[in-house]
Amino acid sequence: MPSYYDIDTILAEEELLTVKPSFAFAHLAHLDPDSARAVGRKRRRDESGASKENVTNSSSGSDHHLPEGTKIKMPLWAVDRWAMLGFVRVPTLPRHYRQRTKERLRADPVDMNLCNKNEHYFLAGTILTNLLLRAAHVARRHAARNPRSRSSAPSAHAQAMERLAVEARSLQTSLLTTMMGPRLCRNFDWTLSALDAMEDDVSEWIGRLTVLECKMFVKGVEASGAVKELEGVRIGEIGRELRCTQGAWIGPWPRGLAQWRGG
Helix, strand or coil, X not given: CCCCCCHHHHHHCCCEEEEEEXXXXXXXXXXXXXXXXXHHHHHHHHHXXXXXXXXXXXXXXXXXXXXXXXXXXXXHHHHHHHHHHCCEECCCCCHHHCHHHHHHHHHCCCCCCHHHHCCCHHHHHHHHHHHHHHHHHHHHHHHHHCHHHHHCCCCHHHHHHHHHHHHHHHHHHHHHHHXXXXXXXXXXXXXXXXXXXXXXXXXXXXXXXXXXXHHHHHHHHHHHHHHHHHHHHHHHHHHHHHHHHCCCCCCCCCHHHHHHHCC
């Protein structure tokens, strides 16, 4: 797993994930915007038609609770611990990691603008799949320890986690195939063009890359530049050797050779 203090990991873990609480949470109604608006409307109705005492009782009751099964969005870093404890359930993957996007990536991985989906598409997807696989493992272990679940059919939660685990493995394959396939080859092809000012502009290509791919692009440009520089040095050395052998040296003699020549 990436480093805890890695800035790219921190930004990737800001990926929003839709979850459902496994039970009612107290004082967390603000996590659901629809619930907060409903509470506000109810409070205004109470203030206009009921006494202050009733308003106080209603506002201090279940208005501040987040009901079980409510769909809310939370970042990956906040979901991790709650998912491990079984406090929340993940009903589905984010839209840009679902089957339709994976099919588009299989059809044409090169032209797809992943930066618009998520600047840290690959890293966030890797963290997400790791979370789902760990949560499924915890759910299986919990079911194995429960005597009642051994003699009965798997619970709905266990079945849902197994389904998500299958989707997570499929997503892992899609991420690896996309990152290491034709998209990577095209990325390194563009690194060669970036060294020549007369070649095509690479800004359009870079605009569709994720942060990880941009770093690979920069490393590719540096490697290509080093290779060309090495080739230039080697060609220069071969040229000097040929001129010296033919007795037609042009330019200043190397220090050791000039001393041997007597000059």
